[in-house]
Each structure stands twice: as C-alpha cells, then as structure tokens.
Amino acid sequence: MNLFMDVISLESCSRLLEGILSESGELALQPSPAKGIPPVALRALDSSSGLPNSRPVNIPNKSHANCRPFSRCATSSTASPEIDSQARQPHEHTTKGVLLCDWWRRLRQHSQLSQCYLPSNPSEQPAAALGDDRCPKRCLRKAVNGIEDTRQPQKLEYASSSPLTPTEYLLNALRNVGHKQDNVEFQDSGVRRSKKVLEEPIPPSIMRKQRPSRRCLQTILAEYIQFVEPFIVGANEPGVGINNDAESVLDNELGKVFCDEHLEYLEARRYSVADVVAWAWVLKSNTTYEAVLRILALEEGSGTVAQGVPPFIPLFLLRKQRRLEAKAFRLLLTYSLHLISGRSPPTLRHFASEGPDGIVYHAPLPENAKTSIDPNMCVSFTESLLHHGRQVWPQAQFDIARAFAVYLTCPENEHNAAKNDRFKAENANKFLKLLSLPSNASPFASASIQQQAQFELLKAMAWQRPVLPVTRQGYRGIIAVQLSHKKTLDERQSAELKAPSWPPWKEEKLGIDAERGTEGMKSRAMQVINQMKHAGYSHSSWENVAAVLAGWDTDNSPTIQTRGMVHRTETACLPDHASGEPDYPAIWIARIRATRTVREAWACFLSYQDLNLPPRRGVYTAMAEKLIYRGKAIKSDFVHVSLALPGDGPEVFSEPSSSRDVIYVDAEPPTLDEFLKQMLSQGIRPSGRLLALLLRSAPTLGRGLDYLSCSDLSNCQIKALCTVRSEQAENDASDRKILNGIPDSIFSAFIEFLCKFSGLDTYLARSDIDMADTFPVIMGARKMTQTTTLFAYAQGAGIEDKLDCPKILSHTIQLVRSRESRYPQPWIYLLSGLNKYRISVRHRMMSRGLQLVLAWHEVVEVVGWMNKRGIELGLHGFQVLCRSFIKAVSAAVNHPDDTERALEFVDAAVRHGHLVHCHHASRKSEDLVQNGLRVLKGHFDQLVLLDPRILQSAGITPDHKNTLGPQVTVPSMPSVPTPAVLHAFVRALGAAEDSDGLLSLLRWMGQSAPTLKECAEEFLGGTKMMRRTVVAMRVFIERPGGRNMLGRSSVEHFTDDGREPVFPDPNLQEAYEIIEATPFLGPWPSDQEAWEYIHWEEG
Incomplete structure (x- = not known):
C-alpha cells in the first residue's frame, strides 16, 4: 500500500517543475485532428447496364499521328458517365464497395489513353487490369460479408502471442491506453510494417503474453503505462477517486509491475519508481515538442531523478514519427548530439547562448570522454537524426556527421580493438551512403552540406589507426x-x-582552346x-x-x-x-x-x-x-x-x-x-515521378484527368481524388485512409494540377456563380445540388446546363484538409492557388482589387490551419505569403473602394466563424497593412530564429560565457532564406513603407552574411538575385513604397571630402554603412542600378 501512495503522489511530479513547464505543455502547438464527416449518398446504377445514369459529353482530345508500332488505340471520342443528382444509395451495406470500384473502372475505360493499354501478361484482361490490381480487398469482402470484418485478422494475430521487441511492446502499451501523440507512424520500417503493432486495444492477458523475453527499462515502463497509470489517472480526477475493489486491483498490478526483480533491475541502473513515473509523463505528452520540453525540464530538475532521462526515451521520440516538427527536431537534435559526443545532456538553460555560428552549449568535453550510450544505440541515434535532418533541416546533417566523427575518434578498449574497428568502419561507410540520400527540401542546394558532412566522416576515418577503409558502399x-x-x-x-x-x-572554338588541358x-x-x-x-x-x-x-x-x-x-x-x-x-x-x-x-x-x-x-x-x-x-x-x-x-x-x-x-x-x-x-502505365510530371504539365483539365485514368492508381484512389461531394464536409474515414495511402509526390502534383484549373473565366456566362464559389474559405462553401466528379467538370466547361458552377477550389481545399500528413508541399500549392485571380477578366461583381484583398485573407487563414496541424510553412510558403501581401497592399493603395468592400466581406466572415485565424481583421486599410506586417515578421522569425518561448518559459536571459574546450553547435538558422525569398520579403516590407523593418532586416543580413553567401552560391543566379535584393533595399528605404522616383534623382546625399557620402536620412545612412561594411552585400547600389530596378518592377 505504501508503494501505491508513493506512485499516487509521484503522478503529479510536474508540479515540482512549476516555473519551467506547465503540466499541460502550453508551449506546444497541439495539432487538431480532422473532423469526421458523414458519408455521401452514392449514385444509383442503371438496372440494365450497371453504369450510372449518364449523358455523353466529348472530352476534348486531339487526333494523334502514328507512332512506333502499337495496337488498339482509340480513334474517336467516347462518352463518360456523370453522376445523377437524384441518385439513391444502392445496397449500402452489401455491394457498395464493389459497385463503386466497378463504376470507376468503367469510367476510366472511356479515356482514350486507357483504351490503348494492353497488359504485359497476355492472359490478363485489359479492363480488369486497369486499377483493379491495386484496389483494396475490403471492396470484395463487403460484397460477400456485407461489411468489412476488421477484427478477424487481429484475432489470428492474438493467437500467436509471440514475444514483441521492447519498442513494439511500448508502442502497443501507449496505444492500448488511448494515447495518440501527433500522428504516430514509426520511422523504422520494420516496426511500422510489423503486424504485431496494432491500432486496436489488446486484451491485458494477451499483452502480458507478448512481453519481451529480456528484461529492460522499456518493458517496465510499458507495463506501468498499460496496467497501473489508468488507475492513477482515475484516482486523481476530481470527484472520482478510487473504490476498494479498484484499489485492490491497483495494488495487485503495482506488485506485478514493480516486483522485487524489477526493483532490483532499476536500482542496479540507479533508477527508481519515481523515474518510471516521470518517463511516462514524458511519453504521454500531447505532442513531440511538448515531450522534448519535458525531457529538458526533467534534466533541469535533476535533483528529483538521480540518473536523468534514459537515452531510449529521446530515441523513441525520434523513431516514432516519419516526419517531426522542425522545432521539436531542433531540440531533439541538440539533446542527442550531447549523448553521442559524450557530454552531459543539456537543459532549458543551455539554450540561452546563441552565437553567429549557431547555438553553443558550454559543456566542455571531458578528457578521454566516451559516449554515454552503447555503440548500437549511438548508430540508431545517428541514423534517425539523419532521416529527420533530410526531412526538415538539411543543414543539420553536417553537425550530425561531426558528432558521429567525435564518436569514431573516442578511445576504445584495446581488448576488442579489431571488433570495434570493424564496427566503426561498417557504420561509417553506412553513413557515407545515408548522407547521399536527397533531402526533402531543396535536394540539390543541400548537396554542398552533404559533401561537407562526408568530408568530416572521411577525416575521422583517416585519423583512426589503423585507417578505416572506404568500402564500395561508401564510395x-x-x-x-x-x-x-x-x-x-x-x-x-x-x-x-x-x-x-x-x-x-x-571542340576547339578559339585558338586558346588548343592550349587548354x-x-x-x-x-x-x-x-x-x-x-x-x-x-x-x-x-x-x-x-x-x-x-x-x-x-x-x-x-x-x-x-x-x-x-x-x-x-x-x-x-x-x-x-x-x-x-x-x-x-x-x-x-x-x-x-x-x-x-x-x-x-x-x-x-x-x-x-x-x-x-x-x-x-x-x-x-x-x-x-x-x-x-x-x-x-x-x-x-x-x-x-x-x-x-x-x-x-x-x-x-x-x-x-x-x-x-x-x-x-x-x-x-x-x-x-x-x-x-x-x-x-x-507495352503494358506500362504512368506512375510515380512520371505521373506527377504529367499532372503538372497537363494543358487542360480533361487531359490531366486522362493521364490520371490511365495511371496505375487504383479505382478507389481515383474515386477519392475525383469525387466532388454535394455536401461541404471532409471525406469519411475510408476515403481519408485511401488519401493517406497515395504517395506524397502524386498527391502534391494533383493538388497543383487542380489549382492550375480552378479559375472560373470559362464559366462567366453562367448565372449561378457567386462569392461562395470563388472564395470558399471566406464565404463558406455553398451546398451543391448534386454529387458529381471532376470528369463532369472537364466535359461541361463553357457549356450552359444544369450543372453547378465547378467547385474545383473547394474540392482542392477539402482534399488537402482530409489528408492526415505533415508533408507541406500540397499546402504550399494550395496557397499558390489561392494567391491568384479567380476571375482574371473584368467582372461587375468581383473586381481585381477585391479579389486580391480576399485572397490575402484566405491565404492567412490556410496558414493558420497549417500551424494548427504542426505543418511548417517553409521558405516557399513564406515566399507565397509575401507575394500575396504585396498584391493586397497594391490593391489597398490603388483601389480603396474595392478594398473597403472586401474588408466588409472579411468582417462578416469573422463574425460567422469562417475565418478564425484572422484575429485582427478590420475594415481599415491601415489595419490591413499593419496586421499583414505582423504576420510576415512573425513567420520570418520562426524560419530563421530559435523559438524564444523556450527561454521565456524558464525565465532565462541570454548569458554568453567563455567556453571551455570543444563545443557542440547546431546551425544558426532553422532555414536559410534563399535570395529569392529575401527579395520577396524586402518587396513586401517596401510596399508597406516599413523603413524600420527594412533596416532591421538589413542588420540581420549583415550579421548572417557568411551563411547567406554560402546559400546564394548554390544557385546559378543566386549572386545576381542577392544583388537585386540589395538594390531593392536601397530603393525602398530611400523612397518609401518605391514611388515618386521617376523624373528626379534617386540619390540625395552630400559629401564632406568627395569620398564618403553623407545622407540626411539616418536610416539611409545606416543602410549605406552596413552594405559597405559587408563585402557580400556591397558595394552601395549605384543610381543606374536603382533606375533599372524601378523600370524592371514597373515592367
């Protein structure tokens, strides 16, 4: 019973950390899962043909000349079915799945390209091969069993009850108690594909039978989370408490989890029951970011935990997700690098020093230091860090490689020298290979970072005695x-x-070429x-x-x-x-x-x-x-x-x-x-990279859907992508699961394809176009009269009939929001699609100025959705944000009446709850500009600066001390802005006449010149674009807004001795001094450069 009371009191251990981190983890951005929506009624099938009621509409295609010999290509346009608005749902619980797949298969067959398909297997029927081979088997099971039975395979798995690995056991324990931290999708493919890691709860009796064969800390923690903590949580709830029966069960479970054997195991490793409770508190955080903050807080209050946090906790956080938030990975990276290099783990206070080379931690490297983790775990840390570095922070790959190089150079026990050398050589070559994998963002621009990282490893391998060889894999x-x-x-x-x-x-083109070697x-x-x-x-x-x-x-x-x-x-x-x-x-x-x-x-x-x-x-x-x-x-x-x-x-x-x-x-x-x-x-259908490229380059909506029809996507996947539902609601669970299974590259290309053809110019003759069709985010989507498909839109473009106005943009938004992924590219394409004219020709109801202002607010709202889901905006997204703001400011200046009308719509949207992230919406143009500047500056700070809330949470102030010995550093910026991004930001600040903001940005550019120079040199036109950015800086500081410059000198300055110009404007004078003092930015732009920039901007 005493043990029970101890655990009860330790469950609230977060109160010991008051002033550093709240129990609720307020610093973390908690993603909101997509709301579920009811399924939509299906179409009735024609009793005779099995096809939906349809009307023939020709898909626009061009006739094609002969190519190299092939057979059976369509030569005439064919009819495609359209969904009837009065349809009923046929046999929803019996044959819906198989009928739907068959309907979409038949629709795909009408594509001219699909009719050219001949399977590579002669015995295979072309119609059956098109999409059916990748269709989920549950469609067939529904036709036989009525509904899908998802429990039967799990019962078969329970019957085996084979031991799990410690990681699988811990993961199942967390899922059994209903804990869902972010979007858990294990980065380790072996664990992710394991049939033993189930999404449904496992009975306790089966769970204990699957206990790992060896005793370890993960097993003890998993059993505490599974069998003890649920009782503790219930006992701590106000007005609930715990009755005698539950107390007896809890006491029994405590005796099993913390038996004498486990207590001795913990004590041998200098841990206690209090540590296990603290580890559970970390793993049950709502987000990974919050979990890392709790780890740092526990290290800060190390008086309550003698041995600190065991390394398997941060490693589990690294491995449990395929894509981490950048801010969470930044903290995990610095913590892990200390473990790999043999330094004491950092705390929140260690984040107080950030120099020009990055965050510096003042923990000296002890003499003859060894890594505090075993070699296999060191390799696992490095591999996971490299994986996430490629995903969210490519610049960190160099620091990860350098930390592993420190491990390679650490002295080892000479008794196992040969074995250790083999281990080091094998893994060093493995990481040379991993460092060659392309980064998710800007893979070519990251090549120089990867080269430096490889050189760091090669130097460490050459330093070893004997020298570690480079294997074929390393080469x-x-x-x-x-x-x-x-x-x-x-x-x-x-x-x-x-x-x-x-x-x-x-080929020698000049005489001097003959002398060239x-x-x-x-x-x-x-x-x-x-x-x-x-x-x-x-x-x-x-x-x-x-x-x-x-x-x-x-x-x-x-x-x-x-x-x-x-x-x-x-x-x-x-x-x-x-x-x-x-x-x-x-x-x-x-x-x-x-x-x-x-x-x-x-x-x-x-x-x-x-x-x-x-x-x-x-x-x-x-x-x-x-x-x-x-x-x-x-x-x-x-x-x-x-x-x-x-x-x-x-x-x-x-x-x-x-x-x-x-x-x-x-x-x-x-x-x-x-x-x-x-x-x-030849039996080859477009897929992968080719399908994505075809969608991006499609000249028309119909042609793009033709490419999609003949691709290797399953019928269910095309159904999920192309069904435009009659009710504005997110897709049901089955469609969301199908969307999640579509490769990121193809889904991103499809979103870009839809945004490309989301304009309504061809539908201006229709009488039912209204604001809800053009601006669905602000106005709220208008309910359609029928469920239809994108294929119907492709057929009915420009034709007056009873179809609703195409809701391609609304459909695109619905698809992006329905997919449960942190991959940012679809969201960036959506932002680009919103940041354009919905109607590019003159329209009496929707002027261009009104469209630009409304588009800016829609972009801000979508960025708010991204933040809520923990999706990083990134450099490309920030560039789109800047461009949208520039257009909105231009509309506010040149079309004040249209801007005032647009802001009335925005105000109404805020009141109706359509805009929840435009907190400072106002009917004044001045507020539009100031609120926009606040948004831009906040996102720029997130891109290039450390999150200041970490320091604020602990009441820490920067304290730069003299360092002792080697340091652990990470890159100074989460993202290094490219010259094009900086130019867009300068133009946005200049359009808003924010001279103070421009000068502040210029100071930062001067301080970060080495990093910006290295980034600019990775692009062929990078130096030229950076020069254009500096010229723009002068133009906008000297003449706010860049206006009133033609017809007069763009420079007004005085010189004391004919050498150094002296400007009457102190801001301009400081800008001149910064640019002249920074070789990368200098020299000060000439009058001719300023004039050319003005003409370029007006052109």
Missing part, C-alpha cells in the same frame, strides 16, 4: 553526392567546349569512380550508370555531364559484381537523361528498342520526361534566360542549327500523347 555515397553537385568552373568551361554533334567530343573533362564524380577502381573495386553496373551521368559512356565516348540523383528504384536490382553487360535498363535510363535534345534522347531510346530488350517503366519514363520538357521549351521558344548549361537541369535544348550536327534517327520523335499510347500498349 557510392560519395559518388552520388558529387553527381548532385553543380558544375565547377572547369567543368562549365569543358561543357561549353562540347561539340553540338553526337558524341559531344571537345583536360581540366574539367573528367568531372569530380568521374574522378571518384577512377579512385574507387584504383582502390581495388571493379566497376559494376551501378558504377557504369554513375559514369554515364558523370560524362562518360561505357565505351569511353563522352556524354553530357548531368546533375541529378541516382534513383534507388532504378539501381536497386543492379548487381554489385562486374557484370560486363551494358544492357541493364538503368544504364539506358542514364543514357537518355545524359542528352541535350529530344533527338539525342530519342536515338538512345530507339537503340534500346533495337536490342529487343524488354520494355521497362524507367526507360519509358526517362524518354517521356524529355518530351514533356520539350513541350515546355517550345512554349518558351527555347529561350533559357538563366545561365544553365546542358545537364544543369531537366531543360531540353534546341536542335543544332547546322544540319550536319543533327543526329540521324530512322523515325522522328513522337508527340507526348503518341509516346504515352506506345507505352500503354
């Missing part, structure tokens, strides 16, 4: 990073000397490949693929050095031994990519076909990408305004002007649609 990681780098100066000069003919041998002809990636060969590793097909992208084919003829990623799906099946076979599909994919023009790529593709090799999806995808980018180049008349050379990006260049340089092919390159028909006739 491949280094080669992959070099392939993703931009060309060096020598490599660019070599690329400019390539002949326009094929193969592109060096071989500099740049062998790219850095090629040099590493050669070094790998000299180290004794023979070339395999993987190295051959890399060599083709690095500029040299397998026959030692030159190709185009191509910057890109070595896709794992294309090289996964390549053998590691020297095969001597040049015909692996991945090699042909590389050859097609390493070309400049469509004819060069087409010649490679025809060579692949001439070898009678089996058709492969990757080869067709590479060729289709070339055709897509050719279409974009034709639209721009092959005008490449950037400094890009062939191979710098996906751009396709024009054919040589001289006919003798044009490569000969026996068949002209096809159009994109012709090629897709050929691909489908």
